[in-house]
Amino acid sequence: MTEQPPAPSADLAFALALADLADGISLPRFHSNDLRIDTKPDRTFVTDADTAVERAIRVRIETERPGDGFLGEESGRADRGERRWIIDPIDGTSNFLRGVPNWGTLIALEVDGKVTVGVVSAPAFGARWWAEVGAGAWGHQAGADPRRLRVSGVESLADASLSFQSIRQWDEAGYLDPLITLSRTVWRDRAYGDMWAYMALAEGLVDIVAEFDVKPYDLAALAPIVREAGGTFTDIGGSSSVWNGSSLATNGLLHAATVHAIETARTA
Template sequence: MTEQPPAQSADLAFALALADLADGISLPRFRSADLRVDTKPDRTFVTDADTAVERAIRTLIESERPNDGFLGEESGRADRGERRWIVDPIDGTSNFLRGVPNWGTLIALEEDGEVSVGVVSAPALGARWWAETGTGAWGLQDGADPRRLRVSGVERLEDASLSFQSIEQWDQAGYLDPLIALSRAVWRDRAYGDMWAYMALAEGLVDIVAEFDVKPYDLAALAPIVREAGGTFTDICGSSSVWGGSSLATNGLLHDATVRVVEAARQD
C-alpha cells in the first residue's frame, strides 16, 4: 500500500498555495520571447519573472500572515515577529533565461531561527517537493500521487555519487584541493546544479551535495526536505544553520567521512 502524506498544517498548506501562485507566474514566462533580463550589482541576473513572483508571494504573505517577517532574494528583508518566510522566487535564474528547465521557486518558513517548512516547486520539470518538521519529506511528478522521499543507504565514499555544483565556487572559496580530494574519494562526481541536486539527494539518487557562495534563500527550503528524507544538512563546517554561506548535504551515513576528507585536504 502506498504511504500517504499526513494532513497538512495551516503553514504547509499556505506554503503550497504560495508555490501554486508562483508557478502560475513563472511558467508562462519561461522561454518567452519578450523576457526581460537585467544584471544586479553583484553581476548575477534577474528577470521580470523573478521580481513578479517575489512581489506576488510577498503581497500574499503580508495579507494572510501580517505578523510574519519576510526575506526574499530580490526585495530583501522585512523582519517582524519570530516567524519569517524565506523565498527565492526563481532558483536557477541562469537556467531559466537560457531555457533550461532546471529551476524552481523555493519557499521556507523559519520559526525561532529554525526552518520548519520547505517547499520546492519546479513547474518546468512538472515536479514539486515539500517537508514539514516531523512529517516526512514528500514529492510528486507530473501530477501523480505524492510519494515519500528517502535518502540512499550508501555507506562508503567509494560507492557515493557527489554533486559539487560549481568548480568556480569551490576555487574562489579556497576549497579547490578538498574538491579534488572528494572527487578522488567518491565513485562518481557531477555538477547537477541548483535545487535539483538536493532534491535528487532527498530521493536517494545522489549521496552528497556541497556548494559555496550561497545565501539563506538558496538553502532554507532545501534543508527540511533533506532532513525529513533522512539526510543531514549543514554548512561545510558542520553547523546546522542555513546562514553560513556554504552547504553540505548528505544521506547522513556519509556526512562525517565527507567532512574528514574536506578537513584533511584543507590541512595539507
C-alpha cells in the same frame, strides 16, 4: 498500499498555495520571447519573472500573514515577530533565462530561528517537493500520487555519488584541492546544479551535495526536505545552519566522512 502524506498544517498548506501562485507566474514566462533580463550589482541575473513571483508572494504573505516577517532574494527583509518566510522566487535564474528546465521556486518558513517548512516547486519539470518538521519529506510529478522521499543507504565514500555544483565556487572559496581530493575518493562526481541536486539527494539518487557562495534563501527550503528524508544538512564545516554561506548535504551516513575528507585535504 502506497504511503500517503499526513494532512498539511496551516503553514504547509499556505506554503503550497504560495508555490501554486509562483508557478502560475513563472511558467508562462519560461521560453517567452519578451523576457526582460537585468544584471544586479553582484553581477548575477534577475528577470521580470523573478521580481513578479517575489512581489506576488510577498503581497500574499503581507495580506494573509501580516504578523510574519519576510526575506526575499530580490526585495530583501521585512522582519516582524518570530516567524519569517524565506523566499527564492526563481532558484536557477541563469537556467531559466537560457531555457534550461532546472529552476524552481523555494519557499521556507523559519520559526524562532529554525526552518520548519520547505517547499520546492519546479514547474518546468512538472515536479514539487515539500517537507514539514516531523511529517516526513514528500514529492510528486504532475498527475502522479505523492511519494515519500528517502535518502540512499550508501555507506562508503568510494560508492558515493557527489554533486559539487561549481568548480569556480570551490576555487574562489579556497577549497579547490579538497574538491579534487573528494572527486578522486567518490565513485562518481557531477554538477547537477541548483535545487535539483538536493532534491535528487532527498530521493536517494545522489549521496552528497556541497557548494559555496550561497545565501539563506538558496538553502532554507532545501534543508527540511533533506533532513525529513533522513539526510543531514549543514554548512561545509558541519554546523547546522543555512546562514553561513556554504552547504553540505548528505544521506547522513556519509556526513562525518565527507567533512573529515574535506578538512583533511584543506589542511594537508
